[in-house]
Amino acid sequence: MKKLVAMLLSLMMLLVCVGACAEAPEGYPEVTPGIDFGGAQIYVYDYWTASADRVAEPTDEQQAQYDYRDWLEATYNCKITQIQKGDWGSNVNELINFTTAPDGTLCLYILPPDFVGTPMANDLFAAWNENDLIDLAADKWNDATINFMTKGDKVYGVSTGNSEPRQCLFFNKRVLEEAGIDWNEIYNMQAEGTWTWEAFEAMLQQINNDTNNDGVLDIYGLTGSNSDLYMMGVVSNGAEFFNFNEAGELQIAVNSDAALEGLQWAKDIWNNYGYQQPADGNWDYFKAAWNQGFCGFYMYQTYGGFNDNSELLGMTDEWGCVAFPIGPKGETYVNITSDNITVIPNVYDAETVAKLAFIYDMWSNATPGYDDEFGWIGNKYNFTDERAVDETYAMLREPEHCVANATLYIGSVNDVLGSPLLWQLGGSTPAELVEAATPAWQALCDAFNGK
Secondary structure (H helix, E strand, O other): HHHHHHHHHHHHHHHHHHHOOOOOOOOOOOOOOOOOOEEEEEEEEEEEOOOOOOOOOOOHHHHHHHHHHHHHHHHHOOOEEEEEEEEEEOOOHHHHHHOOOOOOOEEEEEEEEHHHHHHOOOOOOOOOOOOOOOOOOOOOHHHHHHHEEEEEEEOOEEEEEEOOOEEEEEEHHHHHOOOOOHHHHHHHHHHHHHOEEEHHHHHHHHEEEEEEEEEOOOEEEEOOOHHHHHHHHHHOOOOOOOOEEEOEEEEEEOOOHHHHHHHHHHHHHHHHHHHOOOOOOOHHHHHHHHHOOOOEEEEEEHHHHHHHHHHHHHHHEEEEEEEEEEEEOOOOOOOOOEEEEOOEEOOHHHHHHHHHHHHHHHHHHOOOOOOOOOOOHHOHOOOOHHHHHHHHHHHHOHHHHHEHHHHHHHHHHHHHHOOOOOOHOOOHHHHHHHHHHHHHHHHHHHHOOOO
């Protein structure tokens, strides 16, 4: 019966679209006259969709999406297919190859943000904001992505919706309670804006404990990814690793007082309160250590706890989650975004670019009738308490709490910041490491700036 209804609805939509296509079904976007792709196939190339086949028994929402996209294709005389083109590390190479030898295919690419720098520096992306067919100020577009993908006055990439939160602090409720800490107070401080470096360190001091007086800690203030800790030390203090100067050129920013202060503070926190890698431990030793329940806080990213296959599912203890605390020069809670970015290869004329931007705008709309502002919650309540979801995760999705990492313009975090800085903080001061790395970083900036 469902399939019959779908067929009848598709037929009705086709009849609506015959001729001038002047009127859209209720709840659908208005038809924009004069756009006709002449029956062309348009591809949206990502790095995860193995099959473009529709599910045999769709849910009502899935069917509503199919119906909307069928109407869209009929209205603008095209076929749109999202399919994988390369994997996480190679789909940017697919784009580069395509721009080197375009074959006439109409396509867009969805890239990981880690790999947009080189093609952006080499002018391989078309600008989205040089036409009047889309409004990039509309609520659907992600402001952090637009800011990140803006060079000069041109926007070279977009994403939709709010960002997926990244860096956060998980906490073990039992460990905190045994240290005499009411974990609800952390949420209260977060809500009041008083969850600061100072408040965090006071709790770490309270948690550290040598229970058998043998001179070795048995309970540690925190464990986790010290690289995430160091990076958050910088951005939580209102600083950046790289940014643009007034001339629009990428420049080194991690040499600022605020950035160096953040690195030094994070280093001290790790040295004084962190459960660190054992001599025989793997790089991800902290995952098992956290689940064993002898650390108060866990510095990691949200997917480690809020996903179906998350590592925290192995925990016996209950956990909560708060934002990284605010530094003395910071203004609010932040996390570093890492959203996929949709780009248009710079191989088309201006009219075609405008039409591709328009059709992607329409195609990426929320399914009419299913624009659920709380759909992001999913089953997150199954993993932790309501305050972690309603207060922490919900807050960190909002644009004012999302910062882009300009490091990605010149390479991955590991390549640019890992060996020269993040992985060496144990043996040198931040200022010494930044000074030593400056010539190599400046060369990368110069290459991005076209010098």
